[in-house]
Amino acid sequence: MTGAATAEKPKEKTKAKQRYLRRKKERRKNKPKTKTPEDKNLVVGPKELEEESNSEEDKTDAEESPIEPEIGESAKVPERPSKKRRKVAKDVEDVEMEDAEMKTVEDSLDVQLSPQAETNQPTLPSFPLPVHPDAPSKSVLALQGLDQALVGAEIVNPTQSLPIPLDEADGGTGLSKKMRKRLTDLGITDLFAVQTSLLPFLLPDNPLQRALYLPYNPPRDVCVSAPTGSGKTLAYVLPIIEILSSRIVTRLRALIVLPTRDLVAQVRETFEEIGKGRGLKIGTATGQQSFSHEQSQLIADRTTDLKGGSSKVDILICTPGRLIDHLNGTPNFSLQHLRFLVIDEADRLLAQSFQDWLVQVLAAIRSPPTRSLDVNPIGQLPSFPVHDAVAPTFMSLLPYPDIPTFPTERKESSCQKLLFSATLTRDPGKIAALDLRDPKYFVIQGSKGHEADSGILDVVMEKFSMPSTLTERMVVCETSQKPLIFFHLVHAHQVTNALVFTKSTESTTRLVRLFDYFEEARAKTAMAGSVKQMVVRAYSSDLSPGERKSILEKFKAQEIQILVCSDLISRGIDISHVSHVVSYDVPIDMRKYVHRVGRTARAGRAGDAWTLVEEQEARYFKNVLREADHLDKVKKVKIHEKDLAPLTPFYETALGQLKEVYTRT
Template sequence: MTGTGNSVKPKERTKAKQRYLRRKKERRKNKPKTGAKSANADAESGDEDEHSGPEENVEDIHPAKDLPIENGDEVKEKRPKKRRKVVEEESKDVEMMVAEDVEHGDSVMESQQPARVLTPQAALPSFPLPALPHAPSKSVLAMQGLDQALVDAEIVDPETMLPIPDGEGDGGTMLSEKMRKRLKDLGITELFAVQTRLLPFLLPQDPFKRALYQPYDPPRDICVSAPTGSGKTLAYVLPIIEILSSRIITRLRALIVLPTRDLVTQVRETFEALGKGRGLQIGTATGQQSFSHEQSQLVADRSSNLKGGSSKVDVLICTPGRLMDHLHGTPNFSLQHLRFLVIDEADRLLAQSFQDWLIQVLAATRPPPKAASDQASYSPMAKSSLSFPDAVAPAFLHTLPYPVIPTFPTETRESSCQKLLFSATLTRDPGKIAALELRNAKYFVIQESKKEGVLDVVMEKFSMPSTLTEHMIVCESSQKPLMFFHLVHAHKVTNALVFTKSAESTTRLVRLFDFFEKARARHAMAGSVQQIVVHAYSSDLPAGERKTILEKFRAQEIQILVCSDLISRGIDISHVSHVVSYDVPVDMRKYVHRVGRTARAGRAGDAWTLVEEQEARYFKGILRDADHLEKVKRIRVGEKELSPLVPFYETALGQLKEAYTR
């Protein structure tokens, strides 16, 4: 169609569109016509065909030859760039027109294929969505890999008490009359829960079970988990004194390993007080004295080679590092006669290697394997290498240079050493328990009977003394010293132990408190304010000075002792009524041992923890994991309560700054 004048020239159809229109016309001619609907369809197709142009044979169309003529010249066949553009336009047009036909219900292949009847297909089977399996509970995971003896532990109610009777009967304590009288003289009238259960176990009525040597039927080992201040020290001191009192020759028969020197001193005082008049020799090895001096105190003969060893002490109380020094460097220092091996604060000692002290100590208590060549090399005429007769333990008889005729040929001799482990937070690591080489171990757990049994110990749900009251104060970092001063004066926190994270923090807090007290005393009227005495106690101080400070604190000449975690384990100071964690403990075990310095032996006590705002979430998480958060009461302190102390605090801060900038 053409026009003249202002008429608009229609868009020229491409070859592809022309072919498509011809095919569409042929399809509609071949379709059966029914009524008016077919007539309307033909009319529409007729209108569309007015512009279809002359007919062409589809088979004669060649994509390269049948290109449009421009300006009367034929387009060359080989024009790849323009050809690519044209093909792209044609393909777009075809796609657009096919989409239009689909909307009108027309199908391109309708004329070529017969009509098909679609049948509904069956639905695909449905499968459940993947889901994670049910995870085991914490209790199940905690029990995996544990020693069966720990699972079958005996639970002892902490409220159990046993009075010490007067007269001839022991009243179930299994203690001799002499020991009962000694306890009465010291003011001890009843036994605590851990003592009431352990004494009958360690002091059986059978005299053969109390023997110093039991090579064919050695005693069972013991592991005890009990809260701090429950009397664990007395639970092993009493049986050791009772059994070793029957000894005739002095041999090293009891070894007590402790983590700190101060605890060694405390346990020695307990042995000396309870063993008075028994003739037992008590020795210590902590490194506070020279090595040669300790050797002279422990070993009687260092010049001869004695297979049975030599000893001046019946009981040795030591730290693991110094023990290793004597085991390797002191001649005739032998552990073959040991009847008791006590590991107090076992969780801490097992976590620290100290030159693999545990492996070496256990090896020294076991008899060496008997070599086949020992008997073959014996000659009746051979001279002994010993200068004089030597006594060895029954389990070590095969080490002598002459044959020993066995009493029971079918049985082997074993070490008579009985291992006793004590801790408020006893280890639950199966690997560490296996390293102890426990022999038919018996576990005792001191906790409330209403709890879930040994599972609480395994999952580290620690038990606290019932007389302990716990508090928590959340404050800003800059206000923590001021909050501590408020505790001291508002809540009468004296006779207190204050724990910091390091020796440096201990020294700084003590100096700041001294400046604060002096500023407060100057402001008040003369004599109206009694200054509180505070002193530092840390590992930076020499041993002699630490001992003096501890004695003054026991005598209440010092009201507050600021210390690191050096004395958080085992130290028993009866008048301590408050424990303040100035710095948050790193874990629940540290917290347990800190607060355990008060509320001991049935006495009341308070524990305070100062928590910085950025530490609150972490500290609460520690308590929550141990199911202990609800027992710690949070106390809020407002600005109104702190304002009277602010002027003295600012003065003390200025003086501390001057002291450190000099």
């Protein structure tokens, strides 16, 4: 019992232990709450700090009150501190040394930054903060990479004109008296700006420069950018007929490449009217007839291998696809005698490959590499193949070598390239692909500023000039109200003799059918004979060539009041009585807009252009016009509900009939 009680009694603390605990408590009470800079620089974990504190306290207590060993125990040798404690102590010493070094550096800085030192030593220079450089202007960026010939283009005022004289003098036109009389008979008394600038360049006074072959002094190529309806077709028809009229033998000397079949037919009519009585033979190749039939119309001899080629026509007007077919598959079809290569609507043709037609045409114009003379066995005469006359540049095709008169002379192709477009391409790569020879650029553009290069900047940045007689308007409407607003324009604003452009052939067919139902509903409710029904027809690629030709002739004869079409005929087609152009669907870019509205206000006549803009398309279309600096030229027209109310019942009836038709189909 006594032993158990003795075992449970807690062990009393020694005096040394009590003294240690008391001092430890006092140190904790007096410990500062914030760390000193020296403590901040010392990065030690909490466990190491506690062990260090305990070791220091134990060491202090041992020094102040040494504990004598009990009887029977031998004096123990103090143990060596553990590895962790030695590491902490070393870190403390390193921190103390760093503090001492920092203090020395601060003292030296105080000496250097003293007033005496500041007066003796100059201050450090201050530099401005880095900033972004100013971005280059749009005009500077637009001219980057362009051909220097394009930058230095000749700017021609679109209002410039030149009367055609009837006396012996040509009046600076370069035209013969016979040609001037023919133009007068056709009612053409003045030349437009593009013609007045281009004809003197293509028809120089020196008769040697009008020759059919110029192998040692080839003519310069020409690029023309002019508004639609400014007379670009006549600008190249006149010099071609004037120069080719001196030919004796029929050769293919002029090649005109156009994007559409309809434009081919129109240009052929112009050539036939202007060149009447000159004896020039004109042919076309568009694919509307069979390939063998076209071969028989173009080539005189398809059985004999003629090095100089064979041709029944002097002038060939074609589309690029059919041209490549004849170039690869028609015997004796040769371009070596070409004097003119005309690429009309150049921006569109260069944007489409058509089996790399441009590369193949340029290769057919260049002279072939020189071939060595075939060596025949002894005693045999050299075999000369049957050949017709070849061009001077293609003499290497003959079986004997072409020895130059002078060692330094070099023959070049006499073909002169003429590029025409209302929206001339601004891509330097496409222009370089044409392999132009010292090109001369003509830009028909009104000056909008005092800068000398403002005209070419307007062309490059797609700021196109429109005819002064053109009035442009746009109507912003809801999508569901767009057909009704179009019908309102037809009846309230007398929009007849009009071309209406849609975005696809499906839209064309649907709009024509809806308009027919609308006119039928309007005619039924009106008094007999009081309403004249409008005649509307579709003109699209779904129709056969014969149907399209018939519809176009009826429209020219004004038997059809409104012609709804896609962008198929938005380029180059010249119909004199078109007084209105309606963009039922917004054009995707400024180029299409220019070509659409260019179908009216041609040759000085007045015309109106309307654009129906859906609400979700308004911002995009305005940005397109704003970038071309043309937004202020297009007037915004508002049409109220009360204006549409009289036509709404007929429109709803037509919509119901159209719904029934499409439901059945």
